[in-house]
Amino acid sequence: MLFSSVLRALPAALLISVAQSGPLEHKPRQSSVDAFIKTQADVSIKGVLANIGTDGAKAQGVPAGIVVASPSRQNPDCDIDWYTWTRDAALTYKALVERFIAGDTSLKQKLDDYVSAQAYLQGVSNPSGGPDTGGLGEPKFNVDRTAFTGSWGRPQRDGPPLRATALTIYANWLVANGGTTQAANTVWPVIAKDLAYTVRYWNQTGFDLWEEVNGSSFFTLAATHRALVEGAALATKLGKTCDGCASAAPQVLCFLQSFWTGSYIDSNINLNDGRTGKDVNSILSSIHTFDPESKCTDSTFQPCSSRALLNHKAVTDSFRTVYGINRGIAQGRAVAVGRYSEDVYYNGNPWYLATLAAAEQLYSAIYQWNKIGSVTVDSVSLPFFRDILPSIATGTYAKDSATYKSIISAVKTYGDEFIAVVQKYTPANGGLAEQFDKNNGSPLSAVDLTWSYAAFLTATERRAGIISPTWGEPANNVAPTTCTAPPACNAKITFNVRATTVFGENVFVVGQLTQLGNWDPASAKPLSASKYTSSDPLWTATIDLPASTVFDYKYIRKSSSGVVTWESDPNRRFTTSSGCGSTATVNDSWR
Ligand SMILES: *[C@@H]1O[C@H](CO)[C@@H](O)[C@H](O)[C@H]1NC(C)=O
Ligand SMILES: *[C@@H]1O[C@H](CO)[C@@H](O)[C@H](O)[C@H]1NC(C)=O
Ligand SMILES: *[C@@H]1O[C@H](CO)[C@@H](O)[C@H](O)[C@H]1NC(C)=O
Numbered sequence: 001m002l003f004s005s006v007l008r009a010l011p012a013a014l015l016i017s018v019a020q021s022g023p024l025e026h027k028p029r030q031s032s033v034d035a036f037i038k039t040q041a042d043v044s045i046k047g048v049l050a051n052i053g054t055d056g057a058k059a060q061g062v063p064a065g066i067v068v069a070s071p072s073r074q075n076p077d078c079d080i081d082w083y084t085w086t087r088d089a090a091l092t093y094k095a096l097v098e099r100f101i102a103g104d105t106s107l108k109q110k111l112d113d114y115v116s117a118q119a120y121l122q123g124v125s126n127p128s129g130g131p132d133t134g135g136l137g138e139p140k141f142n143v144d145r146t147a148f149t150g151s152w153g154r155p156q157r158d159g160p161p162l163r164a165t166a167l168t169i170y171a172n173w174l175v176a177n178g179g180t181t182q183a184a185n186t187v188w189p190v191i192a193k194d195l196a197y198t199v200r201y202w203n204q205t206g207f208d209l210w211e212e213v214n215g216s217s218f219f220t221l222a223a224t225h226r227a228l229v230e231g232a233a234l235a236t237k238l239g240k241t242c243d244g245c246a247s248a249a250p251q252v253l254c255f256l257q258s259f260w261t262g263s264y265i266d267s268n269i270n271l272n273d274g275r276t277g278k279d280v281n282s283i284l285s286s287i288h289t290f291d292p293e294s295k296c297t298d299s300t301f302q303p304c305s306s307r308a309l310l311n312h313k314a315v316t317d318s319f320r321t322v323y324g325i326n327r328g329i330a331q332g333r334a335v336a337v338g339r340y341s342e343d344v345y346y347n348g349n350p351w352y353l354a355t356l357a358a359a360e361q362l363y364s365a366i367y368q369w370n371k372i373g374s375v376t377v378d379s380v381s382l383p384f385f386r387d388i389l390p391s392i393a394t395g396t397y398a399k400d401s402a403t404y405k406s407i408i409s410a411v412k413t414y415g416d417e418f419i420a421v422v423q424k425y426t427p428a429n430g431g432l433a434e435q436f437d438k439n440n441g442s443p444l445s446a447v448d449l450t451w452s453y454a455a456f457l458t459a460t461e462r463r464a465g466i467i468s469p470t471w472g473e474p475a476n477n478v479a480p481t482t483c484t485a486p487p488a489c490n491a492k493i494t495f496n497v498r499a500t501t502v503f504g505e506n507v508f509v510v511g512q513l514t515q516l517g518n519w520d521p522a523s524a525k526p527l528s529a530s531k532y533t534s535s536d537p538l539w540t541a542t543i544d545l546p547a548s549t550v551f552d553y554k555y556i557r558k559s560s561s562g563v564v565t566w567e568s569d570p571n572r573r574f575t576t577s578s579g580c581g582s583t584a585t586v587n588d589s590w591r
Pocket of ligand 1 (some may be wrong): 202203204205215216251254255270483484485486
């Protein structure tokens with residue numbers, strides 16, 4: 001369509017606003033949060049299913065079990081954002097599996113479609129690597145299941161553990177319901193590959209869930225810990241092995257402790273991003289590792305833990321002053337929540353899924369307190385509780401006490417207020433986009449975001465007391481006192497390059513890995529000319545590099561006076577051999 005080609009040239013913000021309906025002021029408001037939830041839950045499950053192939057209303061022709069992140073650009077003339085993300089799909093399917101277990105048996109075929117679709121995607125080689133060389137960390141694929149080869153923030157290591165979790169919940173249900181053969185033969189092989197990836201790469205940096213920063217992300221590691229714990233248990237149940245799962249899990253939990261600053265979770269470490277680290281990343285981590293059997297454990301940042309409650313305050317407070325629509329809202333009353341306060345994507349706005357996550361943590365905490373039979377207010381969580389109950393003091397309040405009842409009631413009201421914020425900024429047709437405008441509340445960016453709908457479902461299910469089964473948190477929540485990084489698994493790579501040089505000139509290799517100087521000529525690795533002859537101008541070096549890893553590199557020359565000359569483009573690419581201690585040789589000629 002000509003119309004869409006014209007639109008494509010406009011700034012994204014304008015493009016999206018064309019797709020939106022009129023100003024919010026003209027929309028009918030529903031009277032109560034309960035009434036809103038009733039209608040919006042129906043819109044949300046339909047919204048999720050519409051975005052899943054092959055019969056979803058907005059995913060026609062997309063292969064079965066593939067989740068489209070948003071049908072924003074489904075017009076073939078402007079299909080530039082028409083992708084499936086491993087993370088979004090896994091979180092969506094986690095919500096669907098929970099719903100299936102809670103009684104919606106109509107979802108069975110969709111779950112089986114997901115298993116096959118993911119088994120297929122795990123075999124697709126892509127810029128992050130092949131099936132056994134890091135390719136599972138690729139963030140997104142084209143919806144026809146082919147690799148996306150454009151530049152992107154990759155790898156993202158949260159996809160495999162999140163997918164393993166969604167599938168493990170399903171496999172456990174199958175085992176309990178006469179489907180052990182399907183669990184063992186069809187579902188486990190997919191989980192096993194995700195866990196093998198996770199065991200191998202958890203201690204390497206990658207891009208965060210917002211696809212922006214390359215470091216260690218709290219969300220990725222929290223998902224990793226959970227997946228390894230429940231994956232190891234599932235393996236035992238099925239008579240399979242999960243190499244390294246049981247030994248890596250406590251080490252991941254140990255590492256997770258270092259994200260706690262004393263007053264909030266710093267969501268991204270091992271990088272310099274110039275941010276505070278207050279990020280809804282951490283609230284999403286608490287809700288997706290929620291265990292109904294847990295006792296408010298701080299080490300696993302459970303929704304009702306003192307640390308996670310203080311973090312809830314720190315993160316939500318960080319948005320009080322940055323959004324116009326939050327202005328004038330008193331401390332202790334719910335606000336619109338975004339990703340992180342320094343966000344500049346679409347100028348930085350609140351997101352539906354972030355605001356819903358703030359509600360979901362509170363509902364999950366209420367579930368845990370009711371189960372435990374008491375609430376403990378300590379010096380860490382006191383500021384959180386003081387916001388909503390100014391006269392509260394530290395102490396443990398048993399279920400039959402008046403204070404317990406006022407705490408539960410205040411937390412429930414607070415959670416409902418976050419839902420009311422979403423209600424206020426949801427258009428009349430219930431369509432949930434990705435964001436809503438920080439100054440006027442109108443929907444922004446991708447329309448019908450699958451994750452927004454899934455977030456609505458899980459938040460309101462927790463409110464109704466519908467929960468996911470335990471993942472084994474109570475027996476797996478003690479971190480070792482000293483953290484140990486897993487031993488490096490390196491391959492020996494010999495670089496041979498034929499390069500005719502003049503006296504005083506030296507050849508180096510430089511590239512994308514720390515071991516290759518991260519593209520910095522000053523940190524490039526020298527090659528030796530010990531075998532150099534005029535008929536065979538060989539420069540060579542053998543370097544330890546992480547096994548099964550794809551990387552880009554180039555050779556450079558440095559003259560005797562230090563002048564650096566780079567090889568011509570494009571970059572060279574190589575995948576190291578698999579197996580610790582394995583060897584491989586690359587044979588290049590200077591170009
Ligand atoms: C690897 O683990 C060690 C020990 O927990 C930790 O200090 C280090 O920051 C981790 N690095 C990455 C990139 O995960
Ligand atoms: C991410 O950071 C690591 C170092 O921690 C580096 O080796 C790697 O090249 C970086 N990746 C990208 C795509 O910048
Ligand atoms: C480089 O050459 C060696 C020996 O000549 C050979 O064994 C090796 O496979 C070659 N490497 C590649 C990547 O082709």
